[in-house]
Amino acid sequence: MDKTEFYQRLAAILDIEEVKPENVLKDYDQWDSLAILSVLALADSQYGVTIRADEIRQVVTAADLATLIEAKRK
């Protein structure tokens, strides 16, 4: 998957300019249940994968999230 595009989409969900792979999601005030639902929706609509609640809870950085989605696409 196109990582640059993924980070752009994640930035849009968090309503910020840019997300870097090493950024910790919990550091953002906007990383709440609404953002998590938006990520589940993004995973489903753009990448055709389903992320479970327990999986998303284990994610720390933006890169972890990208890795999780990528692994599920295989």
Add this chain to the structure above:
Amino acid sequence: MKCIFRNKRIRAILSVVPGQESRFDDERSNYNLTEEKARRMKKMMGLDRHRVAPPGVCSSDLCVYGLQQLLNEGTLKKEEIGALLFVSQTPDYYLPPTSNVIQGRLGLGHDVVCLDLNQGCAGFVIGLMQAFMLLDMMDADKVVLLNGDTASKLVDKHNRITYPLIGDAGSVTVIERCAEENPVHLCLKMDGSRHRALIVPGGAFRTPSSPETLKLVEVEEGVVQSLEQIHMDGAAVFNFTLEDVPPQIEEVLSYSGNSRESIDFFLFHQPNQFILKQMADKMKIPQEKLPNNIVGIYGNSSSVSIPVNITHNCGKQLRNGALRVCLSGFGVGLTWGSMVMNLGPLATCRTVNYEAA
């Protein structure tokens, strides 16, 4: 399960909502939310206002109010009623069945069959299924389906996850036999292994009511709930809706020989605007054919959300003509059921405000 019902149709639908509106902006101070978060939530979930029944008003009161109107105006006569179905998760009592209580309140004859069904989000589709099956077997002309829920009594008004979304409502649907074949196609699935995704864990017999079940516990920052209130695993329900419902819509369309284009409206249960938009996109259904406005006007009223959706969005069209519709209810159980049918012209199809006598 899938099946076809024939020679039956819906004759009338009346939705009843509490008269008083409650606005999200006015409730915001209950929720421990920053202005920014409230704005995001409002936009994403499509929140604006909802209807909450005043204390002492039960689901059955909303239904009786509607049924009384249909009887008074002559849309329905007492002697035509063969069965009274009451679908709810908020009955008057553990026992007796609320449908019996309603029969007594209205003075209906002793030959009327009264049945309570404990169903939620799919409760309109399941209620119709039960009504069609009864009409197959009994000699009476009409079955009355009552859907009623007052979820406001199962959530805490400080809970920002559940309270802003819910709405209280009742509906009366009259189902009858007809000479035309009028096939109704139903696809229905259930998965009890996921029953904890939407649950009121305490207060019944598995975990009886006690000071412990009534205690408000903080489940996440600023969100409290007791074991006697609705617990929702939001992510699990979200995934279920996107994974399991679209294939069923495909199935019921092909089973009934329809395409997306031949359906006039997809009238679905109304959990929130976000999930409904996602579903429409995923199924490539134009947004205008799949209304998502009910949660922001009346709130999500569980099994009553489909009738409210029908009367609010299609009332005029269905009083004057017919539409080919796809109905779908999904949630508690987990249960998901979808139906394709020709609906209308209906003797009545409207939303009325409940005013206490």
